[in-house]
Amino acid sequence: MAKVKIGIIGGSGMDDPQLMKERKEKKVKTPYGSPSSPLTVGRINGVETVILARHGKDHSIYPTGVNFRANLYALKEQGCTHILATTAVGSLREKIKPGDLVFVDQFIDFTKHRPLTFHDEKVIHTPMAEPFCKSLRSLLISSAKQLQLRHHTRGTVVTIEGPRFSTKSESHMFRKLGADVINMSTVPEVILARELSICYQTIAMSTDYDCWKEGEEPVTWEMILSIMNKNAANVKKLLLKTILKINHTECACG
Template sequence: MAAAAASPPVKIGIIGGTGLDDPDILEGRTEKYVDTPYGKPSDALILGKIKNVDCVLLARHGRHHTIIPTNINYRANMWALKEEGCTHLLVTTACGSLREEIQPGDIVIIDQFIDRTTQRRLTFYDGNHSCLPGVCHVSMAEPFCAKTREVLMDVAKKLGIKCHSKGTVITIEGPRFSSRAESLMFRSWGGDVINMTTVPEVILAKEAGICYASIAMATDYDCWKEHEESVSVDKVLKTLKENANKATSLLLTSIPQIGSMEWGETLQNLKSMVQLSVILPKH
């Protein structure tokens, strides 16, 4: 019997969302500007360590928050992190709550999404890049990595952070917020939180064979809730400022734990699944 393939060294990519992209969490930081077949990522990759685990931080909207959700080059971001050797992606995202019990300041470890975007490139396999020939019909039944989510939930519990162990995120195109009619419709669809960036990030991570998990921080009640102030930028930023330390402590405690675990089988399964999803062109 052939020996099991050696597990690649764990390297964790961190994509920081609005108000959640503080580079100070990394020790021994260096910056690296890269290019990809899909163009330039949102900003420099910031390389460093968290408790001896190699990490790569990328500010999703650029470090000065200059890129609107629609214009983020998700493919370049994902390609750059994959090229840098990331086996895992832990991302943070601000979101609106569509449920009474998910209160502003709560964290949700989302497990499903509904895509309401309209202007985004959702695959690496678009026929325009010879590095990835064919068409990829990747499975999205389980979009997020269950094993990584499990670690985040366990750590949140140990740290006493109020955390919802699953949730469906609705990703809208933005940059505007929802109308009240849309907000109520999304609730009726079974949405738990709403944001502007999970799609296509989670899809591209799957195509790249990276274990992807998202720490969603509820900042407001969107605009569905009567007698509650509707979402606004200052409300979002205020809640993020008051609660960003939760996401930070979750990352700082989870990363060493992920780094100490065995991921060979999980990563191999991801890789095989992607290979089986690609239909190569006939010659």
């Protein structure tokens, strides 16, 4: 059986020395520059794991400034076969409440200024009909059920450029386009992972209703942080349970 190595993008406290054994930090360089943070490498429940903070350890990198290519390349170079990526999202649907988890299966790209491919010098058209890993999503759903976490088994995420939030008109437009949640980070991360043949799945945590819903306060950064902090323990439990289930032979991404 091929060796499994898990990349976690986002963190969620998983580099806690009580959870991660043989823990050490690694500074790496890639042909695309430095990743957003040093890599934290070690073992979680015996499984080799690499953690990367997408926006830097102190959350100092704004969405457009994230070096997505360096981040993904660094994880590939470390031998990561699977990536679980945590992200905060705004809900565009009544049924997706703040605090809910969404295991998205589709994306809509509304970014504007980000390199979207590793293939700058040759023409390669990567299939993207099913951009996320079905096997990883299935494992996350199973774990969420076992932990009795409120979750949604599928959904479409629209990724905007940021760092500003949406206008009301934009929020309503995204709803009409079929998006269920909105964020600033999934694209191009998911595309680059597919180009590198890494199994990739997003764990989206709903923190707000963006600004489309009457009677709800429009999203603020403070609102996002509040819900994320309240739910960090749930995401940690979900990751711990899912990591143990991942089997390289179950997936055919790439």
